[in-house]
Amino acid sequence: MKWIHYTAPGAAASSYGVLEDDRVRAVNGSPFGGHDFTGAVHRLADVRIEVPLLPRTFYAAGLNYVRHIKEYAERSGQTLAIPEKADIGYRAVNALVPHEAAVVIPSNAKQVEYEGELVVVIGQKARHLSEADALSCVLGYTIGNDVSERLWQASDRTFWRAKNSDTFKPMGPWIETDFDLDAARTTVRVNGAGGPTDILARVFAQDIGTALGQSAIVENKPGANGNIATEYVQRAAPDGYTLVVNTISHNVNPLLQPERVKYDPVKDFTPVSMVAVLPQLIVVAGDSPYKTLGDLVKKAQSGPSAVSYGTAGVGGSAHLAAALLE
Numbered sequence: 001m002k003w004i005h006y007t008a009p010g011a012a013a014s015s016y017g018v019l020e021d022d023r024v025r026a027v028n029g030s031p032f033g034g035h036d037f038t039g040a041v042h043r044l045a046d047v048r049i050e051v052p053l054l055p056r057t058f059y060a061a062g063l064n065y066v067r068h069i070k071e072y073a074e075r076s077g078q079t080l081a082i083p084e085k086a087d088i089g090y091r092a093v094n095a096l097v098p099h100e101a102a103v104v105i106p107s108n109a110k111q112v113e114y115e116g117e118l119v120v121v122i123g124q125k126a127r128h129l130s131e132a133d134a135l136s137c138v139l140g141y142t143i144g145n146d147v148s149e150r151l152w153q154a155s156d157r158t159f160w161r162a163k164n165s166d167t168f169k170p171m172g173p174w175i176e177t178d179f180d181l182d183a184a185r186t187t188v189r190v191n192g193a194g195g196p197t198d199i200l201a202r203v204f205a206q207d208i209g210t211a212l213g214q215s216a217i218v219e220n221k222p223g224a225n226g227n228i229a230t231e232y233v234q235r236a237a238p239d240g241y242t243l244v245v246n247t248i249s250h251n252v253n254p255l256l257q258p259e260r261v262k263y264d265p266v267k268d269f270t271p272v273s274m275v276a277v278l279p280q281l282i283v284v285a286g287d288s289p290y291k292t293l294g295d296l297v298k299k300a301q302s303g304p305s306a307v308s309y310g311t312a313g314v315g316g317s318a319h320l321a322a323a324l325l326e
Contacts, residue, residue, distance in 0.1 A: 001018060001140075001176075001177045001178060002018065002019035002020075002174045002175070002176055002177075003016060003017075003018060003019075003031040003052070003139075003140065003174055003175040003177065004016070004017050004018070004019045004024055004047075004049065004052075004173070004174040004175075005049070005050040005051065005052050005053065005174075006024060006042075006047040006048060006049055006050055007047060007048045007050060008026070008040075008042050008046075008047055009042075009046055009047070014050045015027070016029070016030045016031060016035070017042070018037075019044065019174055022043060022044045022045070023041050023042070023043060023044065024041065024042045024043075024044055024047055025037055025040075025041055026038045026039075026040035026041070026042065031123065031139055031140075031175065031177075032053075032123060032124075032139070048098075049098050049099045049100070049172060049173050049174075050098050050172075051096045051097065051098045051171050051172060052119075052121065052142050052171060052172050052173075052174060052175050053121065053175075054093055054096065055093065056093075057090060058090070058091050058093070059088055059089065059090060059091070060088070060089050060090070060091050060117075060146060060163075061086040061087070061088055062086060062087045062088075062089060063082075063083050063086060063087050066082055068115075069081075069082055071232070074235050089159065089163075091146075091163060091164060091169055092160075092164035092169075094164065094166055095163070095164045095165060095166060095167065095168040095169035096169045096170075096171055097167045097169065097170050097171075098170070098171070098172050098173070099170070099171075099172035099173035100173075101167065101170060102167065103145075103147055103167045103168065103170060104166065104167045106149070106161075106165055109149045109151075109152070109165075110149070110151050110260075111149060111150040111151050111224075112147060112148070112149050112150075113147070113148055113150055113228075114145055114146075114147055114148075115145065115146040115147075115148065116143070116144075116145060116186045117143070117144040117145065117146050117186070118141060118143065118144075118184070118186055119141060119142045119143060119144040119171060120138055120141055121138065121139045121140050121141060121142060121175050122137050122138060122139065123137060123138060123139025123140070124137050124139075125137070139175065139177060140175040140176050140177035140178075140179060141175070141176055141179045141181075141184075142171060142172055142173075142174065142175050142176065143171070143172065143173075143186065144169060144170065144171045145169065145170040145171075146163065146168075146169065147163075147165075147167075147168040147169065147170070148162055148163055148168070149161065149162045149165070150162070196276075196278060197226075197245055197246065197247060198218070198220050200245060200275050200276050201218045201220075201245040202218050204245065204275055205217070205218050224260075225249050225253055225315050225316060226246050226247065226249045226250060226253065227253055227257075227260070227261055229244055229246070230244055230246060230250060230253075230263060231261075231262055231263055232244075233269075234262070234263045234268050234269070243272070244269075245275060247316060247317055248316070248317045248320065249315050249316050249317075250265050250269075251265045252315040252316075252320065253315055256315045257315075278317075280317065280318060280321045282296070284296070297325075300326075309322055
């Protein structure tokens with residue numbers, strides 16, 4: 001069963017319902033107590049999905065992914081220390097936002113990273129449970145994103161802003177009660193995932209897998225204009241098994257951000273092949289008076305503030321092309 005917390009069109013308050021295919025069956029009550037169906041049915045596309053629940057307290061189990069611990073130790077230069085058990089901490093409800101809500105990065109944040117999480121929803125009071133009975137109080141599961149500002153996490157004495165800034169805890173879209181933990185796999189896609197570089201890497205990986213007779217896994221690491229992925233590969237063993245598919249940003253980032261970028265594009269990497277050549281496009285609003293590039297250039301030449309533009313990322317090929325056009 002899929003329990004969804006939603007607001008129906010024109011409703012003054014949110015309520016719970018049961019999601020069946022693309023329809024939401026309204027209920028009186030909630031999954032945490034008695035409930036009955038009202039007979040009302042809404043299209044999923046017509047409702048606003050809310051955070052599955054607003055708990056009085058919710059906990060986070062940290063340092064329980066060995067691979068993540070190793071990666072953090074390599075990046076920070078710290079000694080690798082794998083704990084015997086997970087560290088349990090708290091998160092603040094002000095940070096919760098629903099499915100597809102925007103994560104707003106504070107203006108003074110420098111290193112914001114994501115962590116896909118499986119969220120366990122407790123359905124009843126429990127205490128002193130044995131290991132065998134530990135899951136008996138679980139209602140179901142949903143998905144969360146433990147967004148973190150790593151520099152604040154390292155400098156502050158608590159996680160009050162590094163983990164709990166507004167919008168830093170997306171959760172949803174619903175609670176799944178019939179869930180196979182052993183068969184589940186959590187996938188995180190953030191902004192760049194699904195973009196041209198990601199798509200090309202996946203096509204390329206299929207060809208590599210076919211040629212070598214083994215799996216080639218694409219691990220998307222978007223963020224910091226490609227720096228996160230590039231530095232990850234820089235730290236990997238130089239055995240030819242870990243590659244990075246990147247854009248011109250690979251060479252430009254060290255020039256634009258020398259104080260933050262920790263790699264040398266020439267000394268630290270060996271080029272293998274060009275994968276693709278992509279066009280650059282200039283688009284304007286459908287009702288814009290500019291019908292040709294000449295129209296746009298003429299307007300831009302009329303004054304320093306006559307035209308403004310936006311590009312996807314600092315130092316990317318689109319940004320550089322627009323700067324050259326200036």
